[in-house]
Amino acid sequence: MWQKTIKDLLERVYDKTLTPEDAEEEFKKLISHDLGFAEIDTSRHIRTGFPEVVYCASKKDEEVLAIVRTLFHNETCVLCTRAKKTTFSLLKKEFKKIEFFTESGSMIIGNVSAARGTISVISAGTSDIPVAQEAAVTAKAMGAEVKTYWDIGIAGIHRLFAKLEKLRESNAIVAVAGMDGALPGVIAGLVPCPVIAVPTSVGYGASFQGLAPLLTMLNSCAPGVSVVNIDNGFGAGYIAALINHRIGIKK
Amino acid sequence: MWQKTIKDLLERVYDKTLTPEDAEEEFKKLISHDLGFAEIDTSRHIRTGFPEVVYCASKKDEEVLAIVRTLFHNETCVLCTRAKKTTFSLLKKEFKKIEFFTESGSMIIGNVSAARGTISVISAGTSDIPVAQEAAVTAKAMGAEVKTYWDIGIAGIHRLFAKLEKLRESNAIVAVAGMDGALPGVIAGLVPCPVIAVPTSVGYGASFQGLAPLLTMLNSCAPGVSVVNIDNGFGAGYIAALINHRIGIKK
Amino acid sequence: MWQKTIKDLLERVYDKTLTPEDAEEEFKKLISHDLGFAEIDTSRHIRTGFPEVVYCASKKDEEVLAIVRTLFHNETCVLCTRAKKTTFSLLKKEFKKIEFFTESGSMIIGNVSAARGTISVISAGTSDIPVAQEAAVTAKAMGAEVKTYWDIGIAGIHRLFAKLEKLRESNAIVAVAGMDGALPGVIAGLVPCPVIAVPTSVGYGASFQGLAPLLTMLNSCAPGVSVVNIDNGFGAGYIAALINHRIGIKK
Amino acid sequence: MWQKTIKDLLERVYDKTLTPEDAEEEFKKLISHDLGFAEIDTSRHIRTGFPEVVYCASKKDEEVLAIVRTLFHNETCVLCTRAKKTTFSLLKKEFKKIEFFTESGSMIIGNVSAARGTISVISAGTSDIPVAQEAAVTAKAMGAEVKTYWDIGIAGIHRLFAKLEKLRESNAIVAVAGMDGALPGVIAGLVPCPVIAVPTSVGYGASFQGLAPLLTMLNSCAPGVSVVNIDNGFGAGYIAALINHRIGIKK
Amino acid sequence: MWQKTIKDLLERVYDKTLTPEDAEEEFKKLISHDLGFAEIDTSRHIRTGFPEVVYCASKKDEEVLAIVRTLFHNETCVLCTRAKKTTFSLLKKEFKKIEFFTESGSMIIGNVSAARGTISVISAGTSDIPVAQEAAVTAKAMGAEVKTYWDIGIAGIHRLFAKLEKLRESNAIVAVAGMDGALPGVIAGLVPCPVIAVPTSVGYGASFQGLAPLLTMLNSCAPGVSVVNIDNGFGAGYIAALINHRIGIKK
Amino acid sequence: MWQKTIKDLLERVYDKTLTPEDAEEEFKKLISHDLGFAEIDTSRHIRTGFPEVVYCASKKDEEVLAIVRTLFHNETCVLCTRAKKTTFSLLKKEFKKIEFFTESGSMIIGNVSAARGTISVISAGTSDIPVAQEAAVTAKAMGAEVKTYWDIGIAGIHRLFAKLEKLRESNAIVAVAGMDGALPGVIAGLVPCPVIAVPTSVGYGASFQGLAPLLTMLNSCAPGVSVVNIDNGFGAGYIAALINHRIGIKK
């Protein structure tokens, strides 16, 4: 996309429909766009297939509103993560089509495109649900059909086996677990699709805020497991959706 | 697959073509198969779509030979990782079709199925090549067409931009980097496919044997990066091939 | 138990008292039981000898109540750990036989079976008592007679020697200590039974939230010490009770 | 035992069959016995039920011989761990009844008492066998019947299920695993006896010489798991034998 | 300066315009000056070219006022870092010329000398701005012209390229980044001046309060990067100004 | 002392002024004294030369009062550390002679014995004063004359040199420092007495709550430095007083 624009600019210069000076200016805009208090990455959609996502944790309600306005277009949706309820209330006044997910603070503004292909999101325990929900909402916003399975960790491993047949039909599986973090490795030994593992900071003591499950997942005996940051449900959902999306493209 | 066999056994019992005692015995075999000094996981192919891979690092030449014999069938290939040259020499006597990759000690016995879909493997520096090669050979053995790009780290970031157009056509990208480990994050901001990041133990001092690039990759600012263990080229190639394979299936 | 049920199902199928379809359904239920917001592990008692324990730290009062209802049967008791006082107040309305232990937030609902065999729980300092109490209550709920010895750490080692004769009669000893965590190792050199060591996060500075006593205990010079997670009084009491229970069985 | 001796000394003093000076001397000997280059703990058998074990890793062949001579009595056996082959060769000349276990360097001198009660030792992979063997030999030397199961880790979890019925009959299970260290937690959710978990330094990268499985095991979701030091097969076998022994006593 | 004073004292003694006793007293004063509750380092300006800076984080409003009074002279300015608003309010009553920077709590009392030479301060994200502002204010107070570029991290690397031409004209660049901390290394590969990297504690999970970007920066593939403490905007601005100042001197 | 009592008991038994049974009872009391909610170590004075010190951080006001009552005798003083103001207020009602030190929460009840010998306590910065004060009060309570020097860290090293002559006359020096923790090592290279180094958790970022100065001090280039726990002013003052006391004894 980016390369094409360069060529296009060059051709227009060659055709003298564009001066070198204007072409240079265009070239700069293509690369960078300064908005004062923030540099909105307006071309991410072009580069990576998905628009920028708004991480609300350290932003004021008004800042989120301003950024969403910039990113929002009628044909697409905007995803916000870790939003406060007050942010949701503010945006609700302006955007009619808006959905808020309490556990994770995820928020979708606009219409999600029709689901295509399935991914599964699994939580090992009930305390892992906020992180797992963030993954599920992210993947949904990016066009995947999402199936969720909560509280089926390995302390009672039979709970997992009952879901196995369905799990095996996923294009990708997001497995969220704290404490021993053993769930993703067990799953990866049983399914034919990639497993995205998310360690959570759930637990205490030698969990060291999620270090324990992080290391477990990185050392998984079964191949097919890759890992994202502790508590990063968004990142896992994003990758699962990327994989799912690519499979859809090829259809 | 597994579930189907259970149903099949039950139906044969119902039809009285199988006694309950025999069915129970079959059921046990399905689950486990003891070979004395090792329990070969003969059913992994059925569960995950790919046969077991032989990790040779701590095994004697004869042990590798014995395991390869068990796994090898004419219709498929066996992948060995981190093999010594002496192991290759021993196996070469018995298996005609065998390929050895010096840098990584990877080894393919038998015929690789026709390549389908493309993945890219990138190394940040020349010292990262052994790990990157392991990823490339793994993905190749699992049926992917593999393109490799060596020594294009971010110290001279223009080297990366020259490859960008081709990289963007991959189904998945494996990015291998030591030291600051910044390469996968930069790539993920520029391409529309998942990036599997592999930290390497290349470097010294505060690299702490690969901890530094591992943390960098887990904290990637750009979404779309998931991470495997330090130096785990095999794991990254495996996941990239899983993704690539799934896309192929859907065609 | 589990294996027996499989065989039983197969025999009923053979006897045509069960269709293959129904047997398959039964087989699934045996393995997994979905309750919506949580997957209660109703078969843990069958597998491990003790029912599931309710960890209340991140659960709402109503959630705890719902789970206790599911687990509770007249013939057995339910153990809750790290419960808030408000949770206790809510449950007290429904369950007559209920006991709450303030220091640790442990809670027993129902009748504990008659005590059989003795275990000892020791705390090194007064600040370790909440963790030690959790161990004591857990073991009591699982049918052990529990003797407790508070504040007999090694700074004044003679305090320990005075209790030695009694300690040596235990089936297992739980030793809880923060800071230098040296107590379990000293005890293990003096008694003929296993010592379960619990590091606590008591202390400051280079205690690093319990890492110091954890490492001390893992490196115990005297054999006979095994270790559980930092502050995991429940886990230690559970293991001590398992050992004690098994000795009782054999009588 | 110790306390009794004190009382006995006091009574002999009272009866004037012992002077206070001699009693004081006896009292000192009871507490300490200096052998020059080492202080052999000759009373450990009395205090803990088992004699001192000889850790050979940093000792010269002659030093091991000298210590074994001191500890050896016809009625009991001496256990040496991490011995070199040369040490074995030297001792073989003097002790007729001696057994050497190559993988772990364990060595038993003398007659092991008749086995009583069963413990199981499990290794997740083939690389974990040396550590697992050390556990098995230790428990055997301490009077337990030992059953071993090698290479049944969770990457192919069905291998574990096939052994489950037998495993459930153990008085204690030692589970040895490197890498993700998930095996002990999976087992503990399926059996009614205590599981002693041994992390191994097998693996690479983010295994950090066994830190990863150590943390996994300490954070086990399923209760019933306690942990010993990395690669400490001896410690795990010792505790399993202590538990098994105590059950035997009660019969 | 310091050395000169010694010589001067010696000469005055030699000329008998100073007794040895008085010279000794002078010598002591030159080295140390006790103010009771604090030892103000009044000679730092002489030794290092810049006066002491007041770190207000753990000081009461009155304490800051007292120290600023001691340091303040009409010809120079005093810099305070991490001041509270209340401290600013108190000082405003006494000092007419005072400036407060809300994001970072930086405060300049008095007249900054005319700017000479340019340094650039860059933040990777919006959350890094407080730390980046501290760097910018520090450098300004020390006589540098400061250009700031907020929110141009590597997730959208084109934003950086648009500023490149200007950045290349700086005498030094301060690059502030949390999470993956990759920005300073990318810049250092593109500019001919030193880059002072500041890791921030922005992020979560495996960022470990800034450890991840700290390690990334220390392991930068591109030479030309040196690093200061996590969140230490002051330190980075100080060094950039030192470099800038020295270049100015030579003009 | 302890040994003497044993001999004494034996002699009284021999003289028949004590029955063996009573002697045994006496022997037990000598070793241990149970007070219900805590085991006060009443014999520490006999063993170590100083009575037990009351660490108030996790104790209620009433608990501190109860313990102080037990320890207090007219002829000696009791030291409390990390006490709250409310605790001081409660004790003040009962004990006339009581002193409270606000910065550190140290408290002395009763008359301190006449000072004998000098120790010095140094703080590197003003934020280190609470920890340094705890050291100073502890040493004072244990009979040392204490000289204090606040805020003379190495950023302005000349401040230290001005005090050097006096410092060199101390029997021991306690040096308290956070951040780079370099002060104790610099001092140890300049004085002929032992330096007790106390790292503090003052600082931020890569100080890691005091880990940085702790490691600095342990790695001191100059011999003569030994280290106590982070923020452990009490421990440092205690050791300095022990040394000082021993020197006094010899006079």
Added chain:
Amino acid sequence: MWQKTIKDLLERVYDKTLTPEDAEEEFKKLISHDLGFAEIDTSRHIRTGFPEVVYCASKKDEEVLAIVRTLFHNETCVLCTRAKKTTFSLLKKEFKKIEFFTESGSMIIGNVSAARGTISVISAGTSDIPVAQEAAVTAKAMGAEVKTYWDIGIAGIHRLFAKLEKLRESNAIVAVAGMDGALPGVIAGLVPCPVIAVPTSVGYGASFQGLAPLLTMLNSCAPGVSVVNIDNGFGAGYIAALINHRIGIKK
């Protein structure tokens, strides 16, 4: 430079002296240049002012030779770091003007430009000399006059004071220290130029391979210290030379 070339290309296209297709090709070359086994960054000189440096640690003699040939031009010099003696011997045959520094394995091929401006390199101990020499040679190769001061650490701080007058005249100071790493902070409090601190892995125990001095330096109380990776003499010399160079430019 880079930006200029883009404009130039555009103008030539506009003038029809270049077709759009050829311009696109040129544009690509400008960004990236593939040499097969390695991507030589031939444009680094243009971007950063200095050519690429050859890190020889993991390269074969022949590989180093090939790369040096590519980088070498008569008008400039090439710097190699961590070279083996055999590499030096091989290159000596082809390059007449070559210098090898034994302690550090640094190597300069070609003529160093005339020295301009002074930097100082200091080592705390004799064991730090190899790292310090690497810094010194690097800065020399980059056109700085370098003064070296070996073995003047803070254990005997007077050694430092004797050099102070000279040190204060440097444009930048590289301070290399292991163990407590306190030297750079002491210096920074005494000089008016930036101090580049290099922690070394010299030491043992709690030095943790250089972690201790690294943390000390990052937490320096005195401002003016920035830090590079452990043992990274090259990086420190590079930055010092960058600063020195920039000062020279302005003259």
Added chain:
Amino acid sequence: MWQKTIKDLLERVYDKTLTPEDAEEEFKKLISHDLGFAEIDTSRHIRTGFPEVVYCASKKDEEVLAIVRTLFHNETCVLCTRAKKTTFSLLKKEFKKIEFFTESGSMIIGNVSAARGTISVISAGTSDIPVAQEAAVTAKAMGAEVKTYWDIGIAGIHRLFAKLEKLRESNAIVAVAGMDGALPGVIAGLVPCPVIAVPTSVGYGASFQGLAPLLTMLNSCAPGVSVVNIDNGFGAGYIAALINHRIGIKK
């Protein structure tokens, strides 16, 4: 001493027996003395009471010889630590009075002054003896009478009690321990003198090269323990001798 010399110089200048120029020169020499490849700290004896000690670990035999020559005077002795046998052989040719201690590589050249006062050195295990010997030799070289107790760790704590009476008579105790490192804390609760704790890197797994005993010792429950670096027998012996020496002075 140092201060006196300054005054003396000033007086001689005042008396015109010294010119200001010569006085300045003298002043410089007093502070620093450059020997080319090393800066021997010839005035340490004056500042700290003991001459510099030669750490031989990274020095060539000839370098050690050269340094010993510089330090050696007939009236005093020189201490070398971690010397190789070949170094000893070389020095033996020149120095008649020389003693070499094999376990630790310690070496004393010249006559040790008559012993005055007693310190005790204790090792927990036999593997800790090399470190403990280094402490003992250091203290001996510095004029202390040294008593040693090997292999009396807490696994058999009665071994310690037998030595207690003698230990209590020491002016200071050096306690050396690896693994759990619990010994120093147990001792400190039983004796009235300071305990210098030395963690050793003896052990494996979660000992993490001595980190475990280091943390244990820093967190000692009993006051009176201060700690030196892992394996730093020299440092511990030095401090014990400093304390012992000071007590001797006061006599």
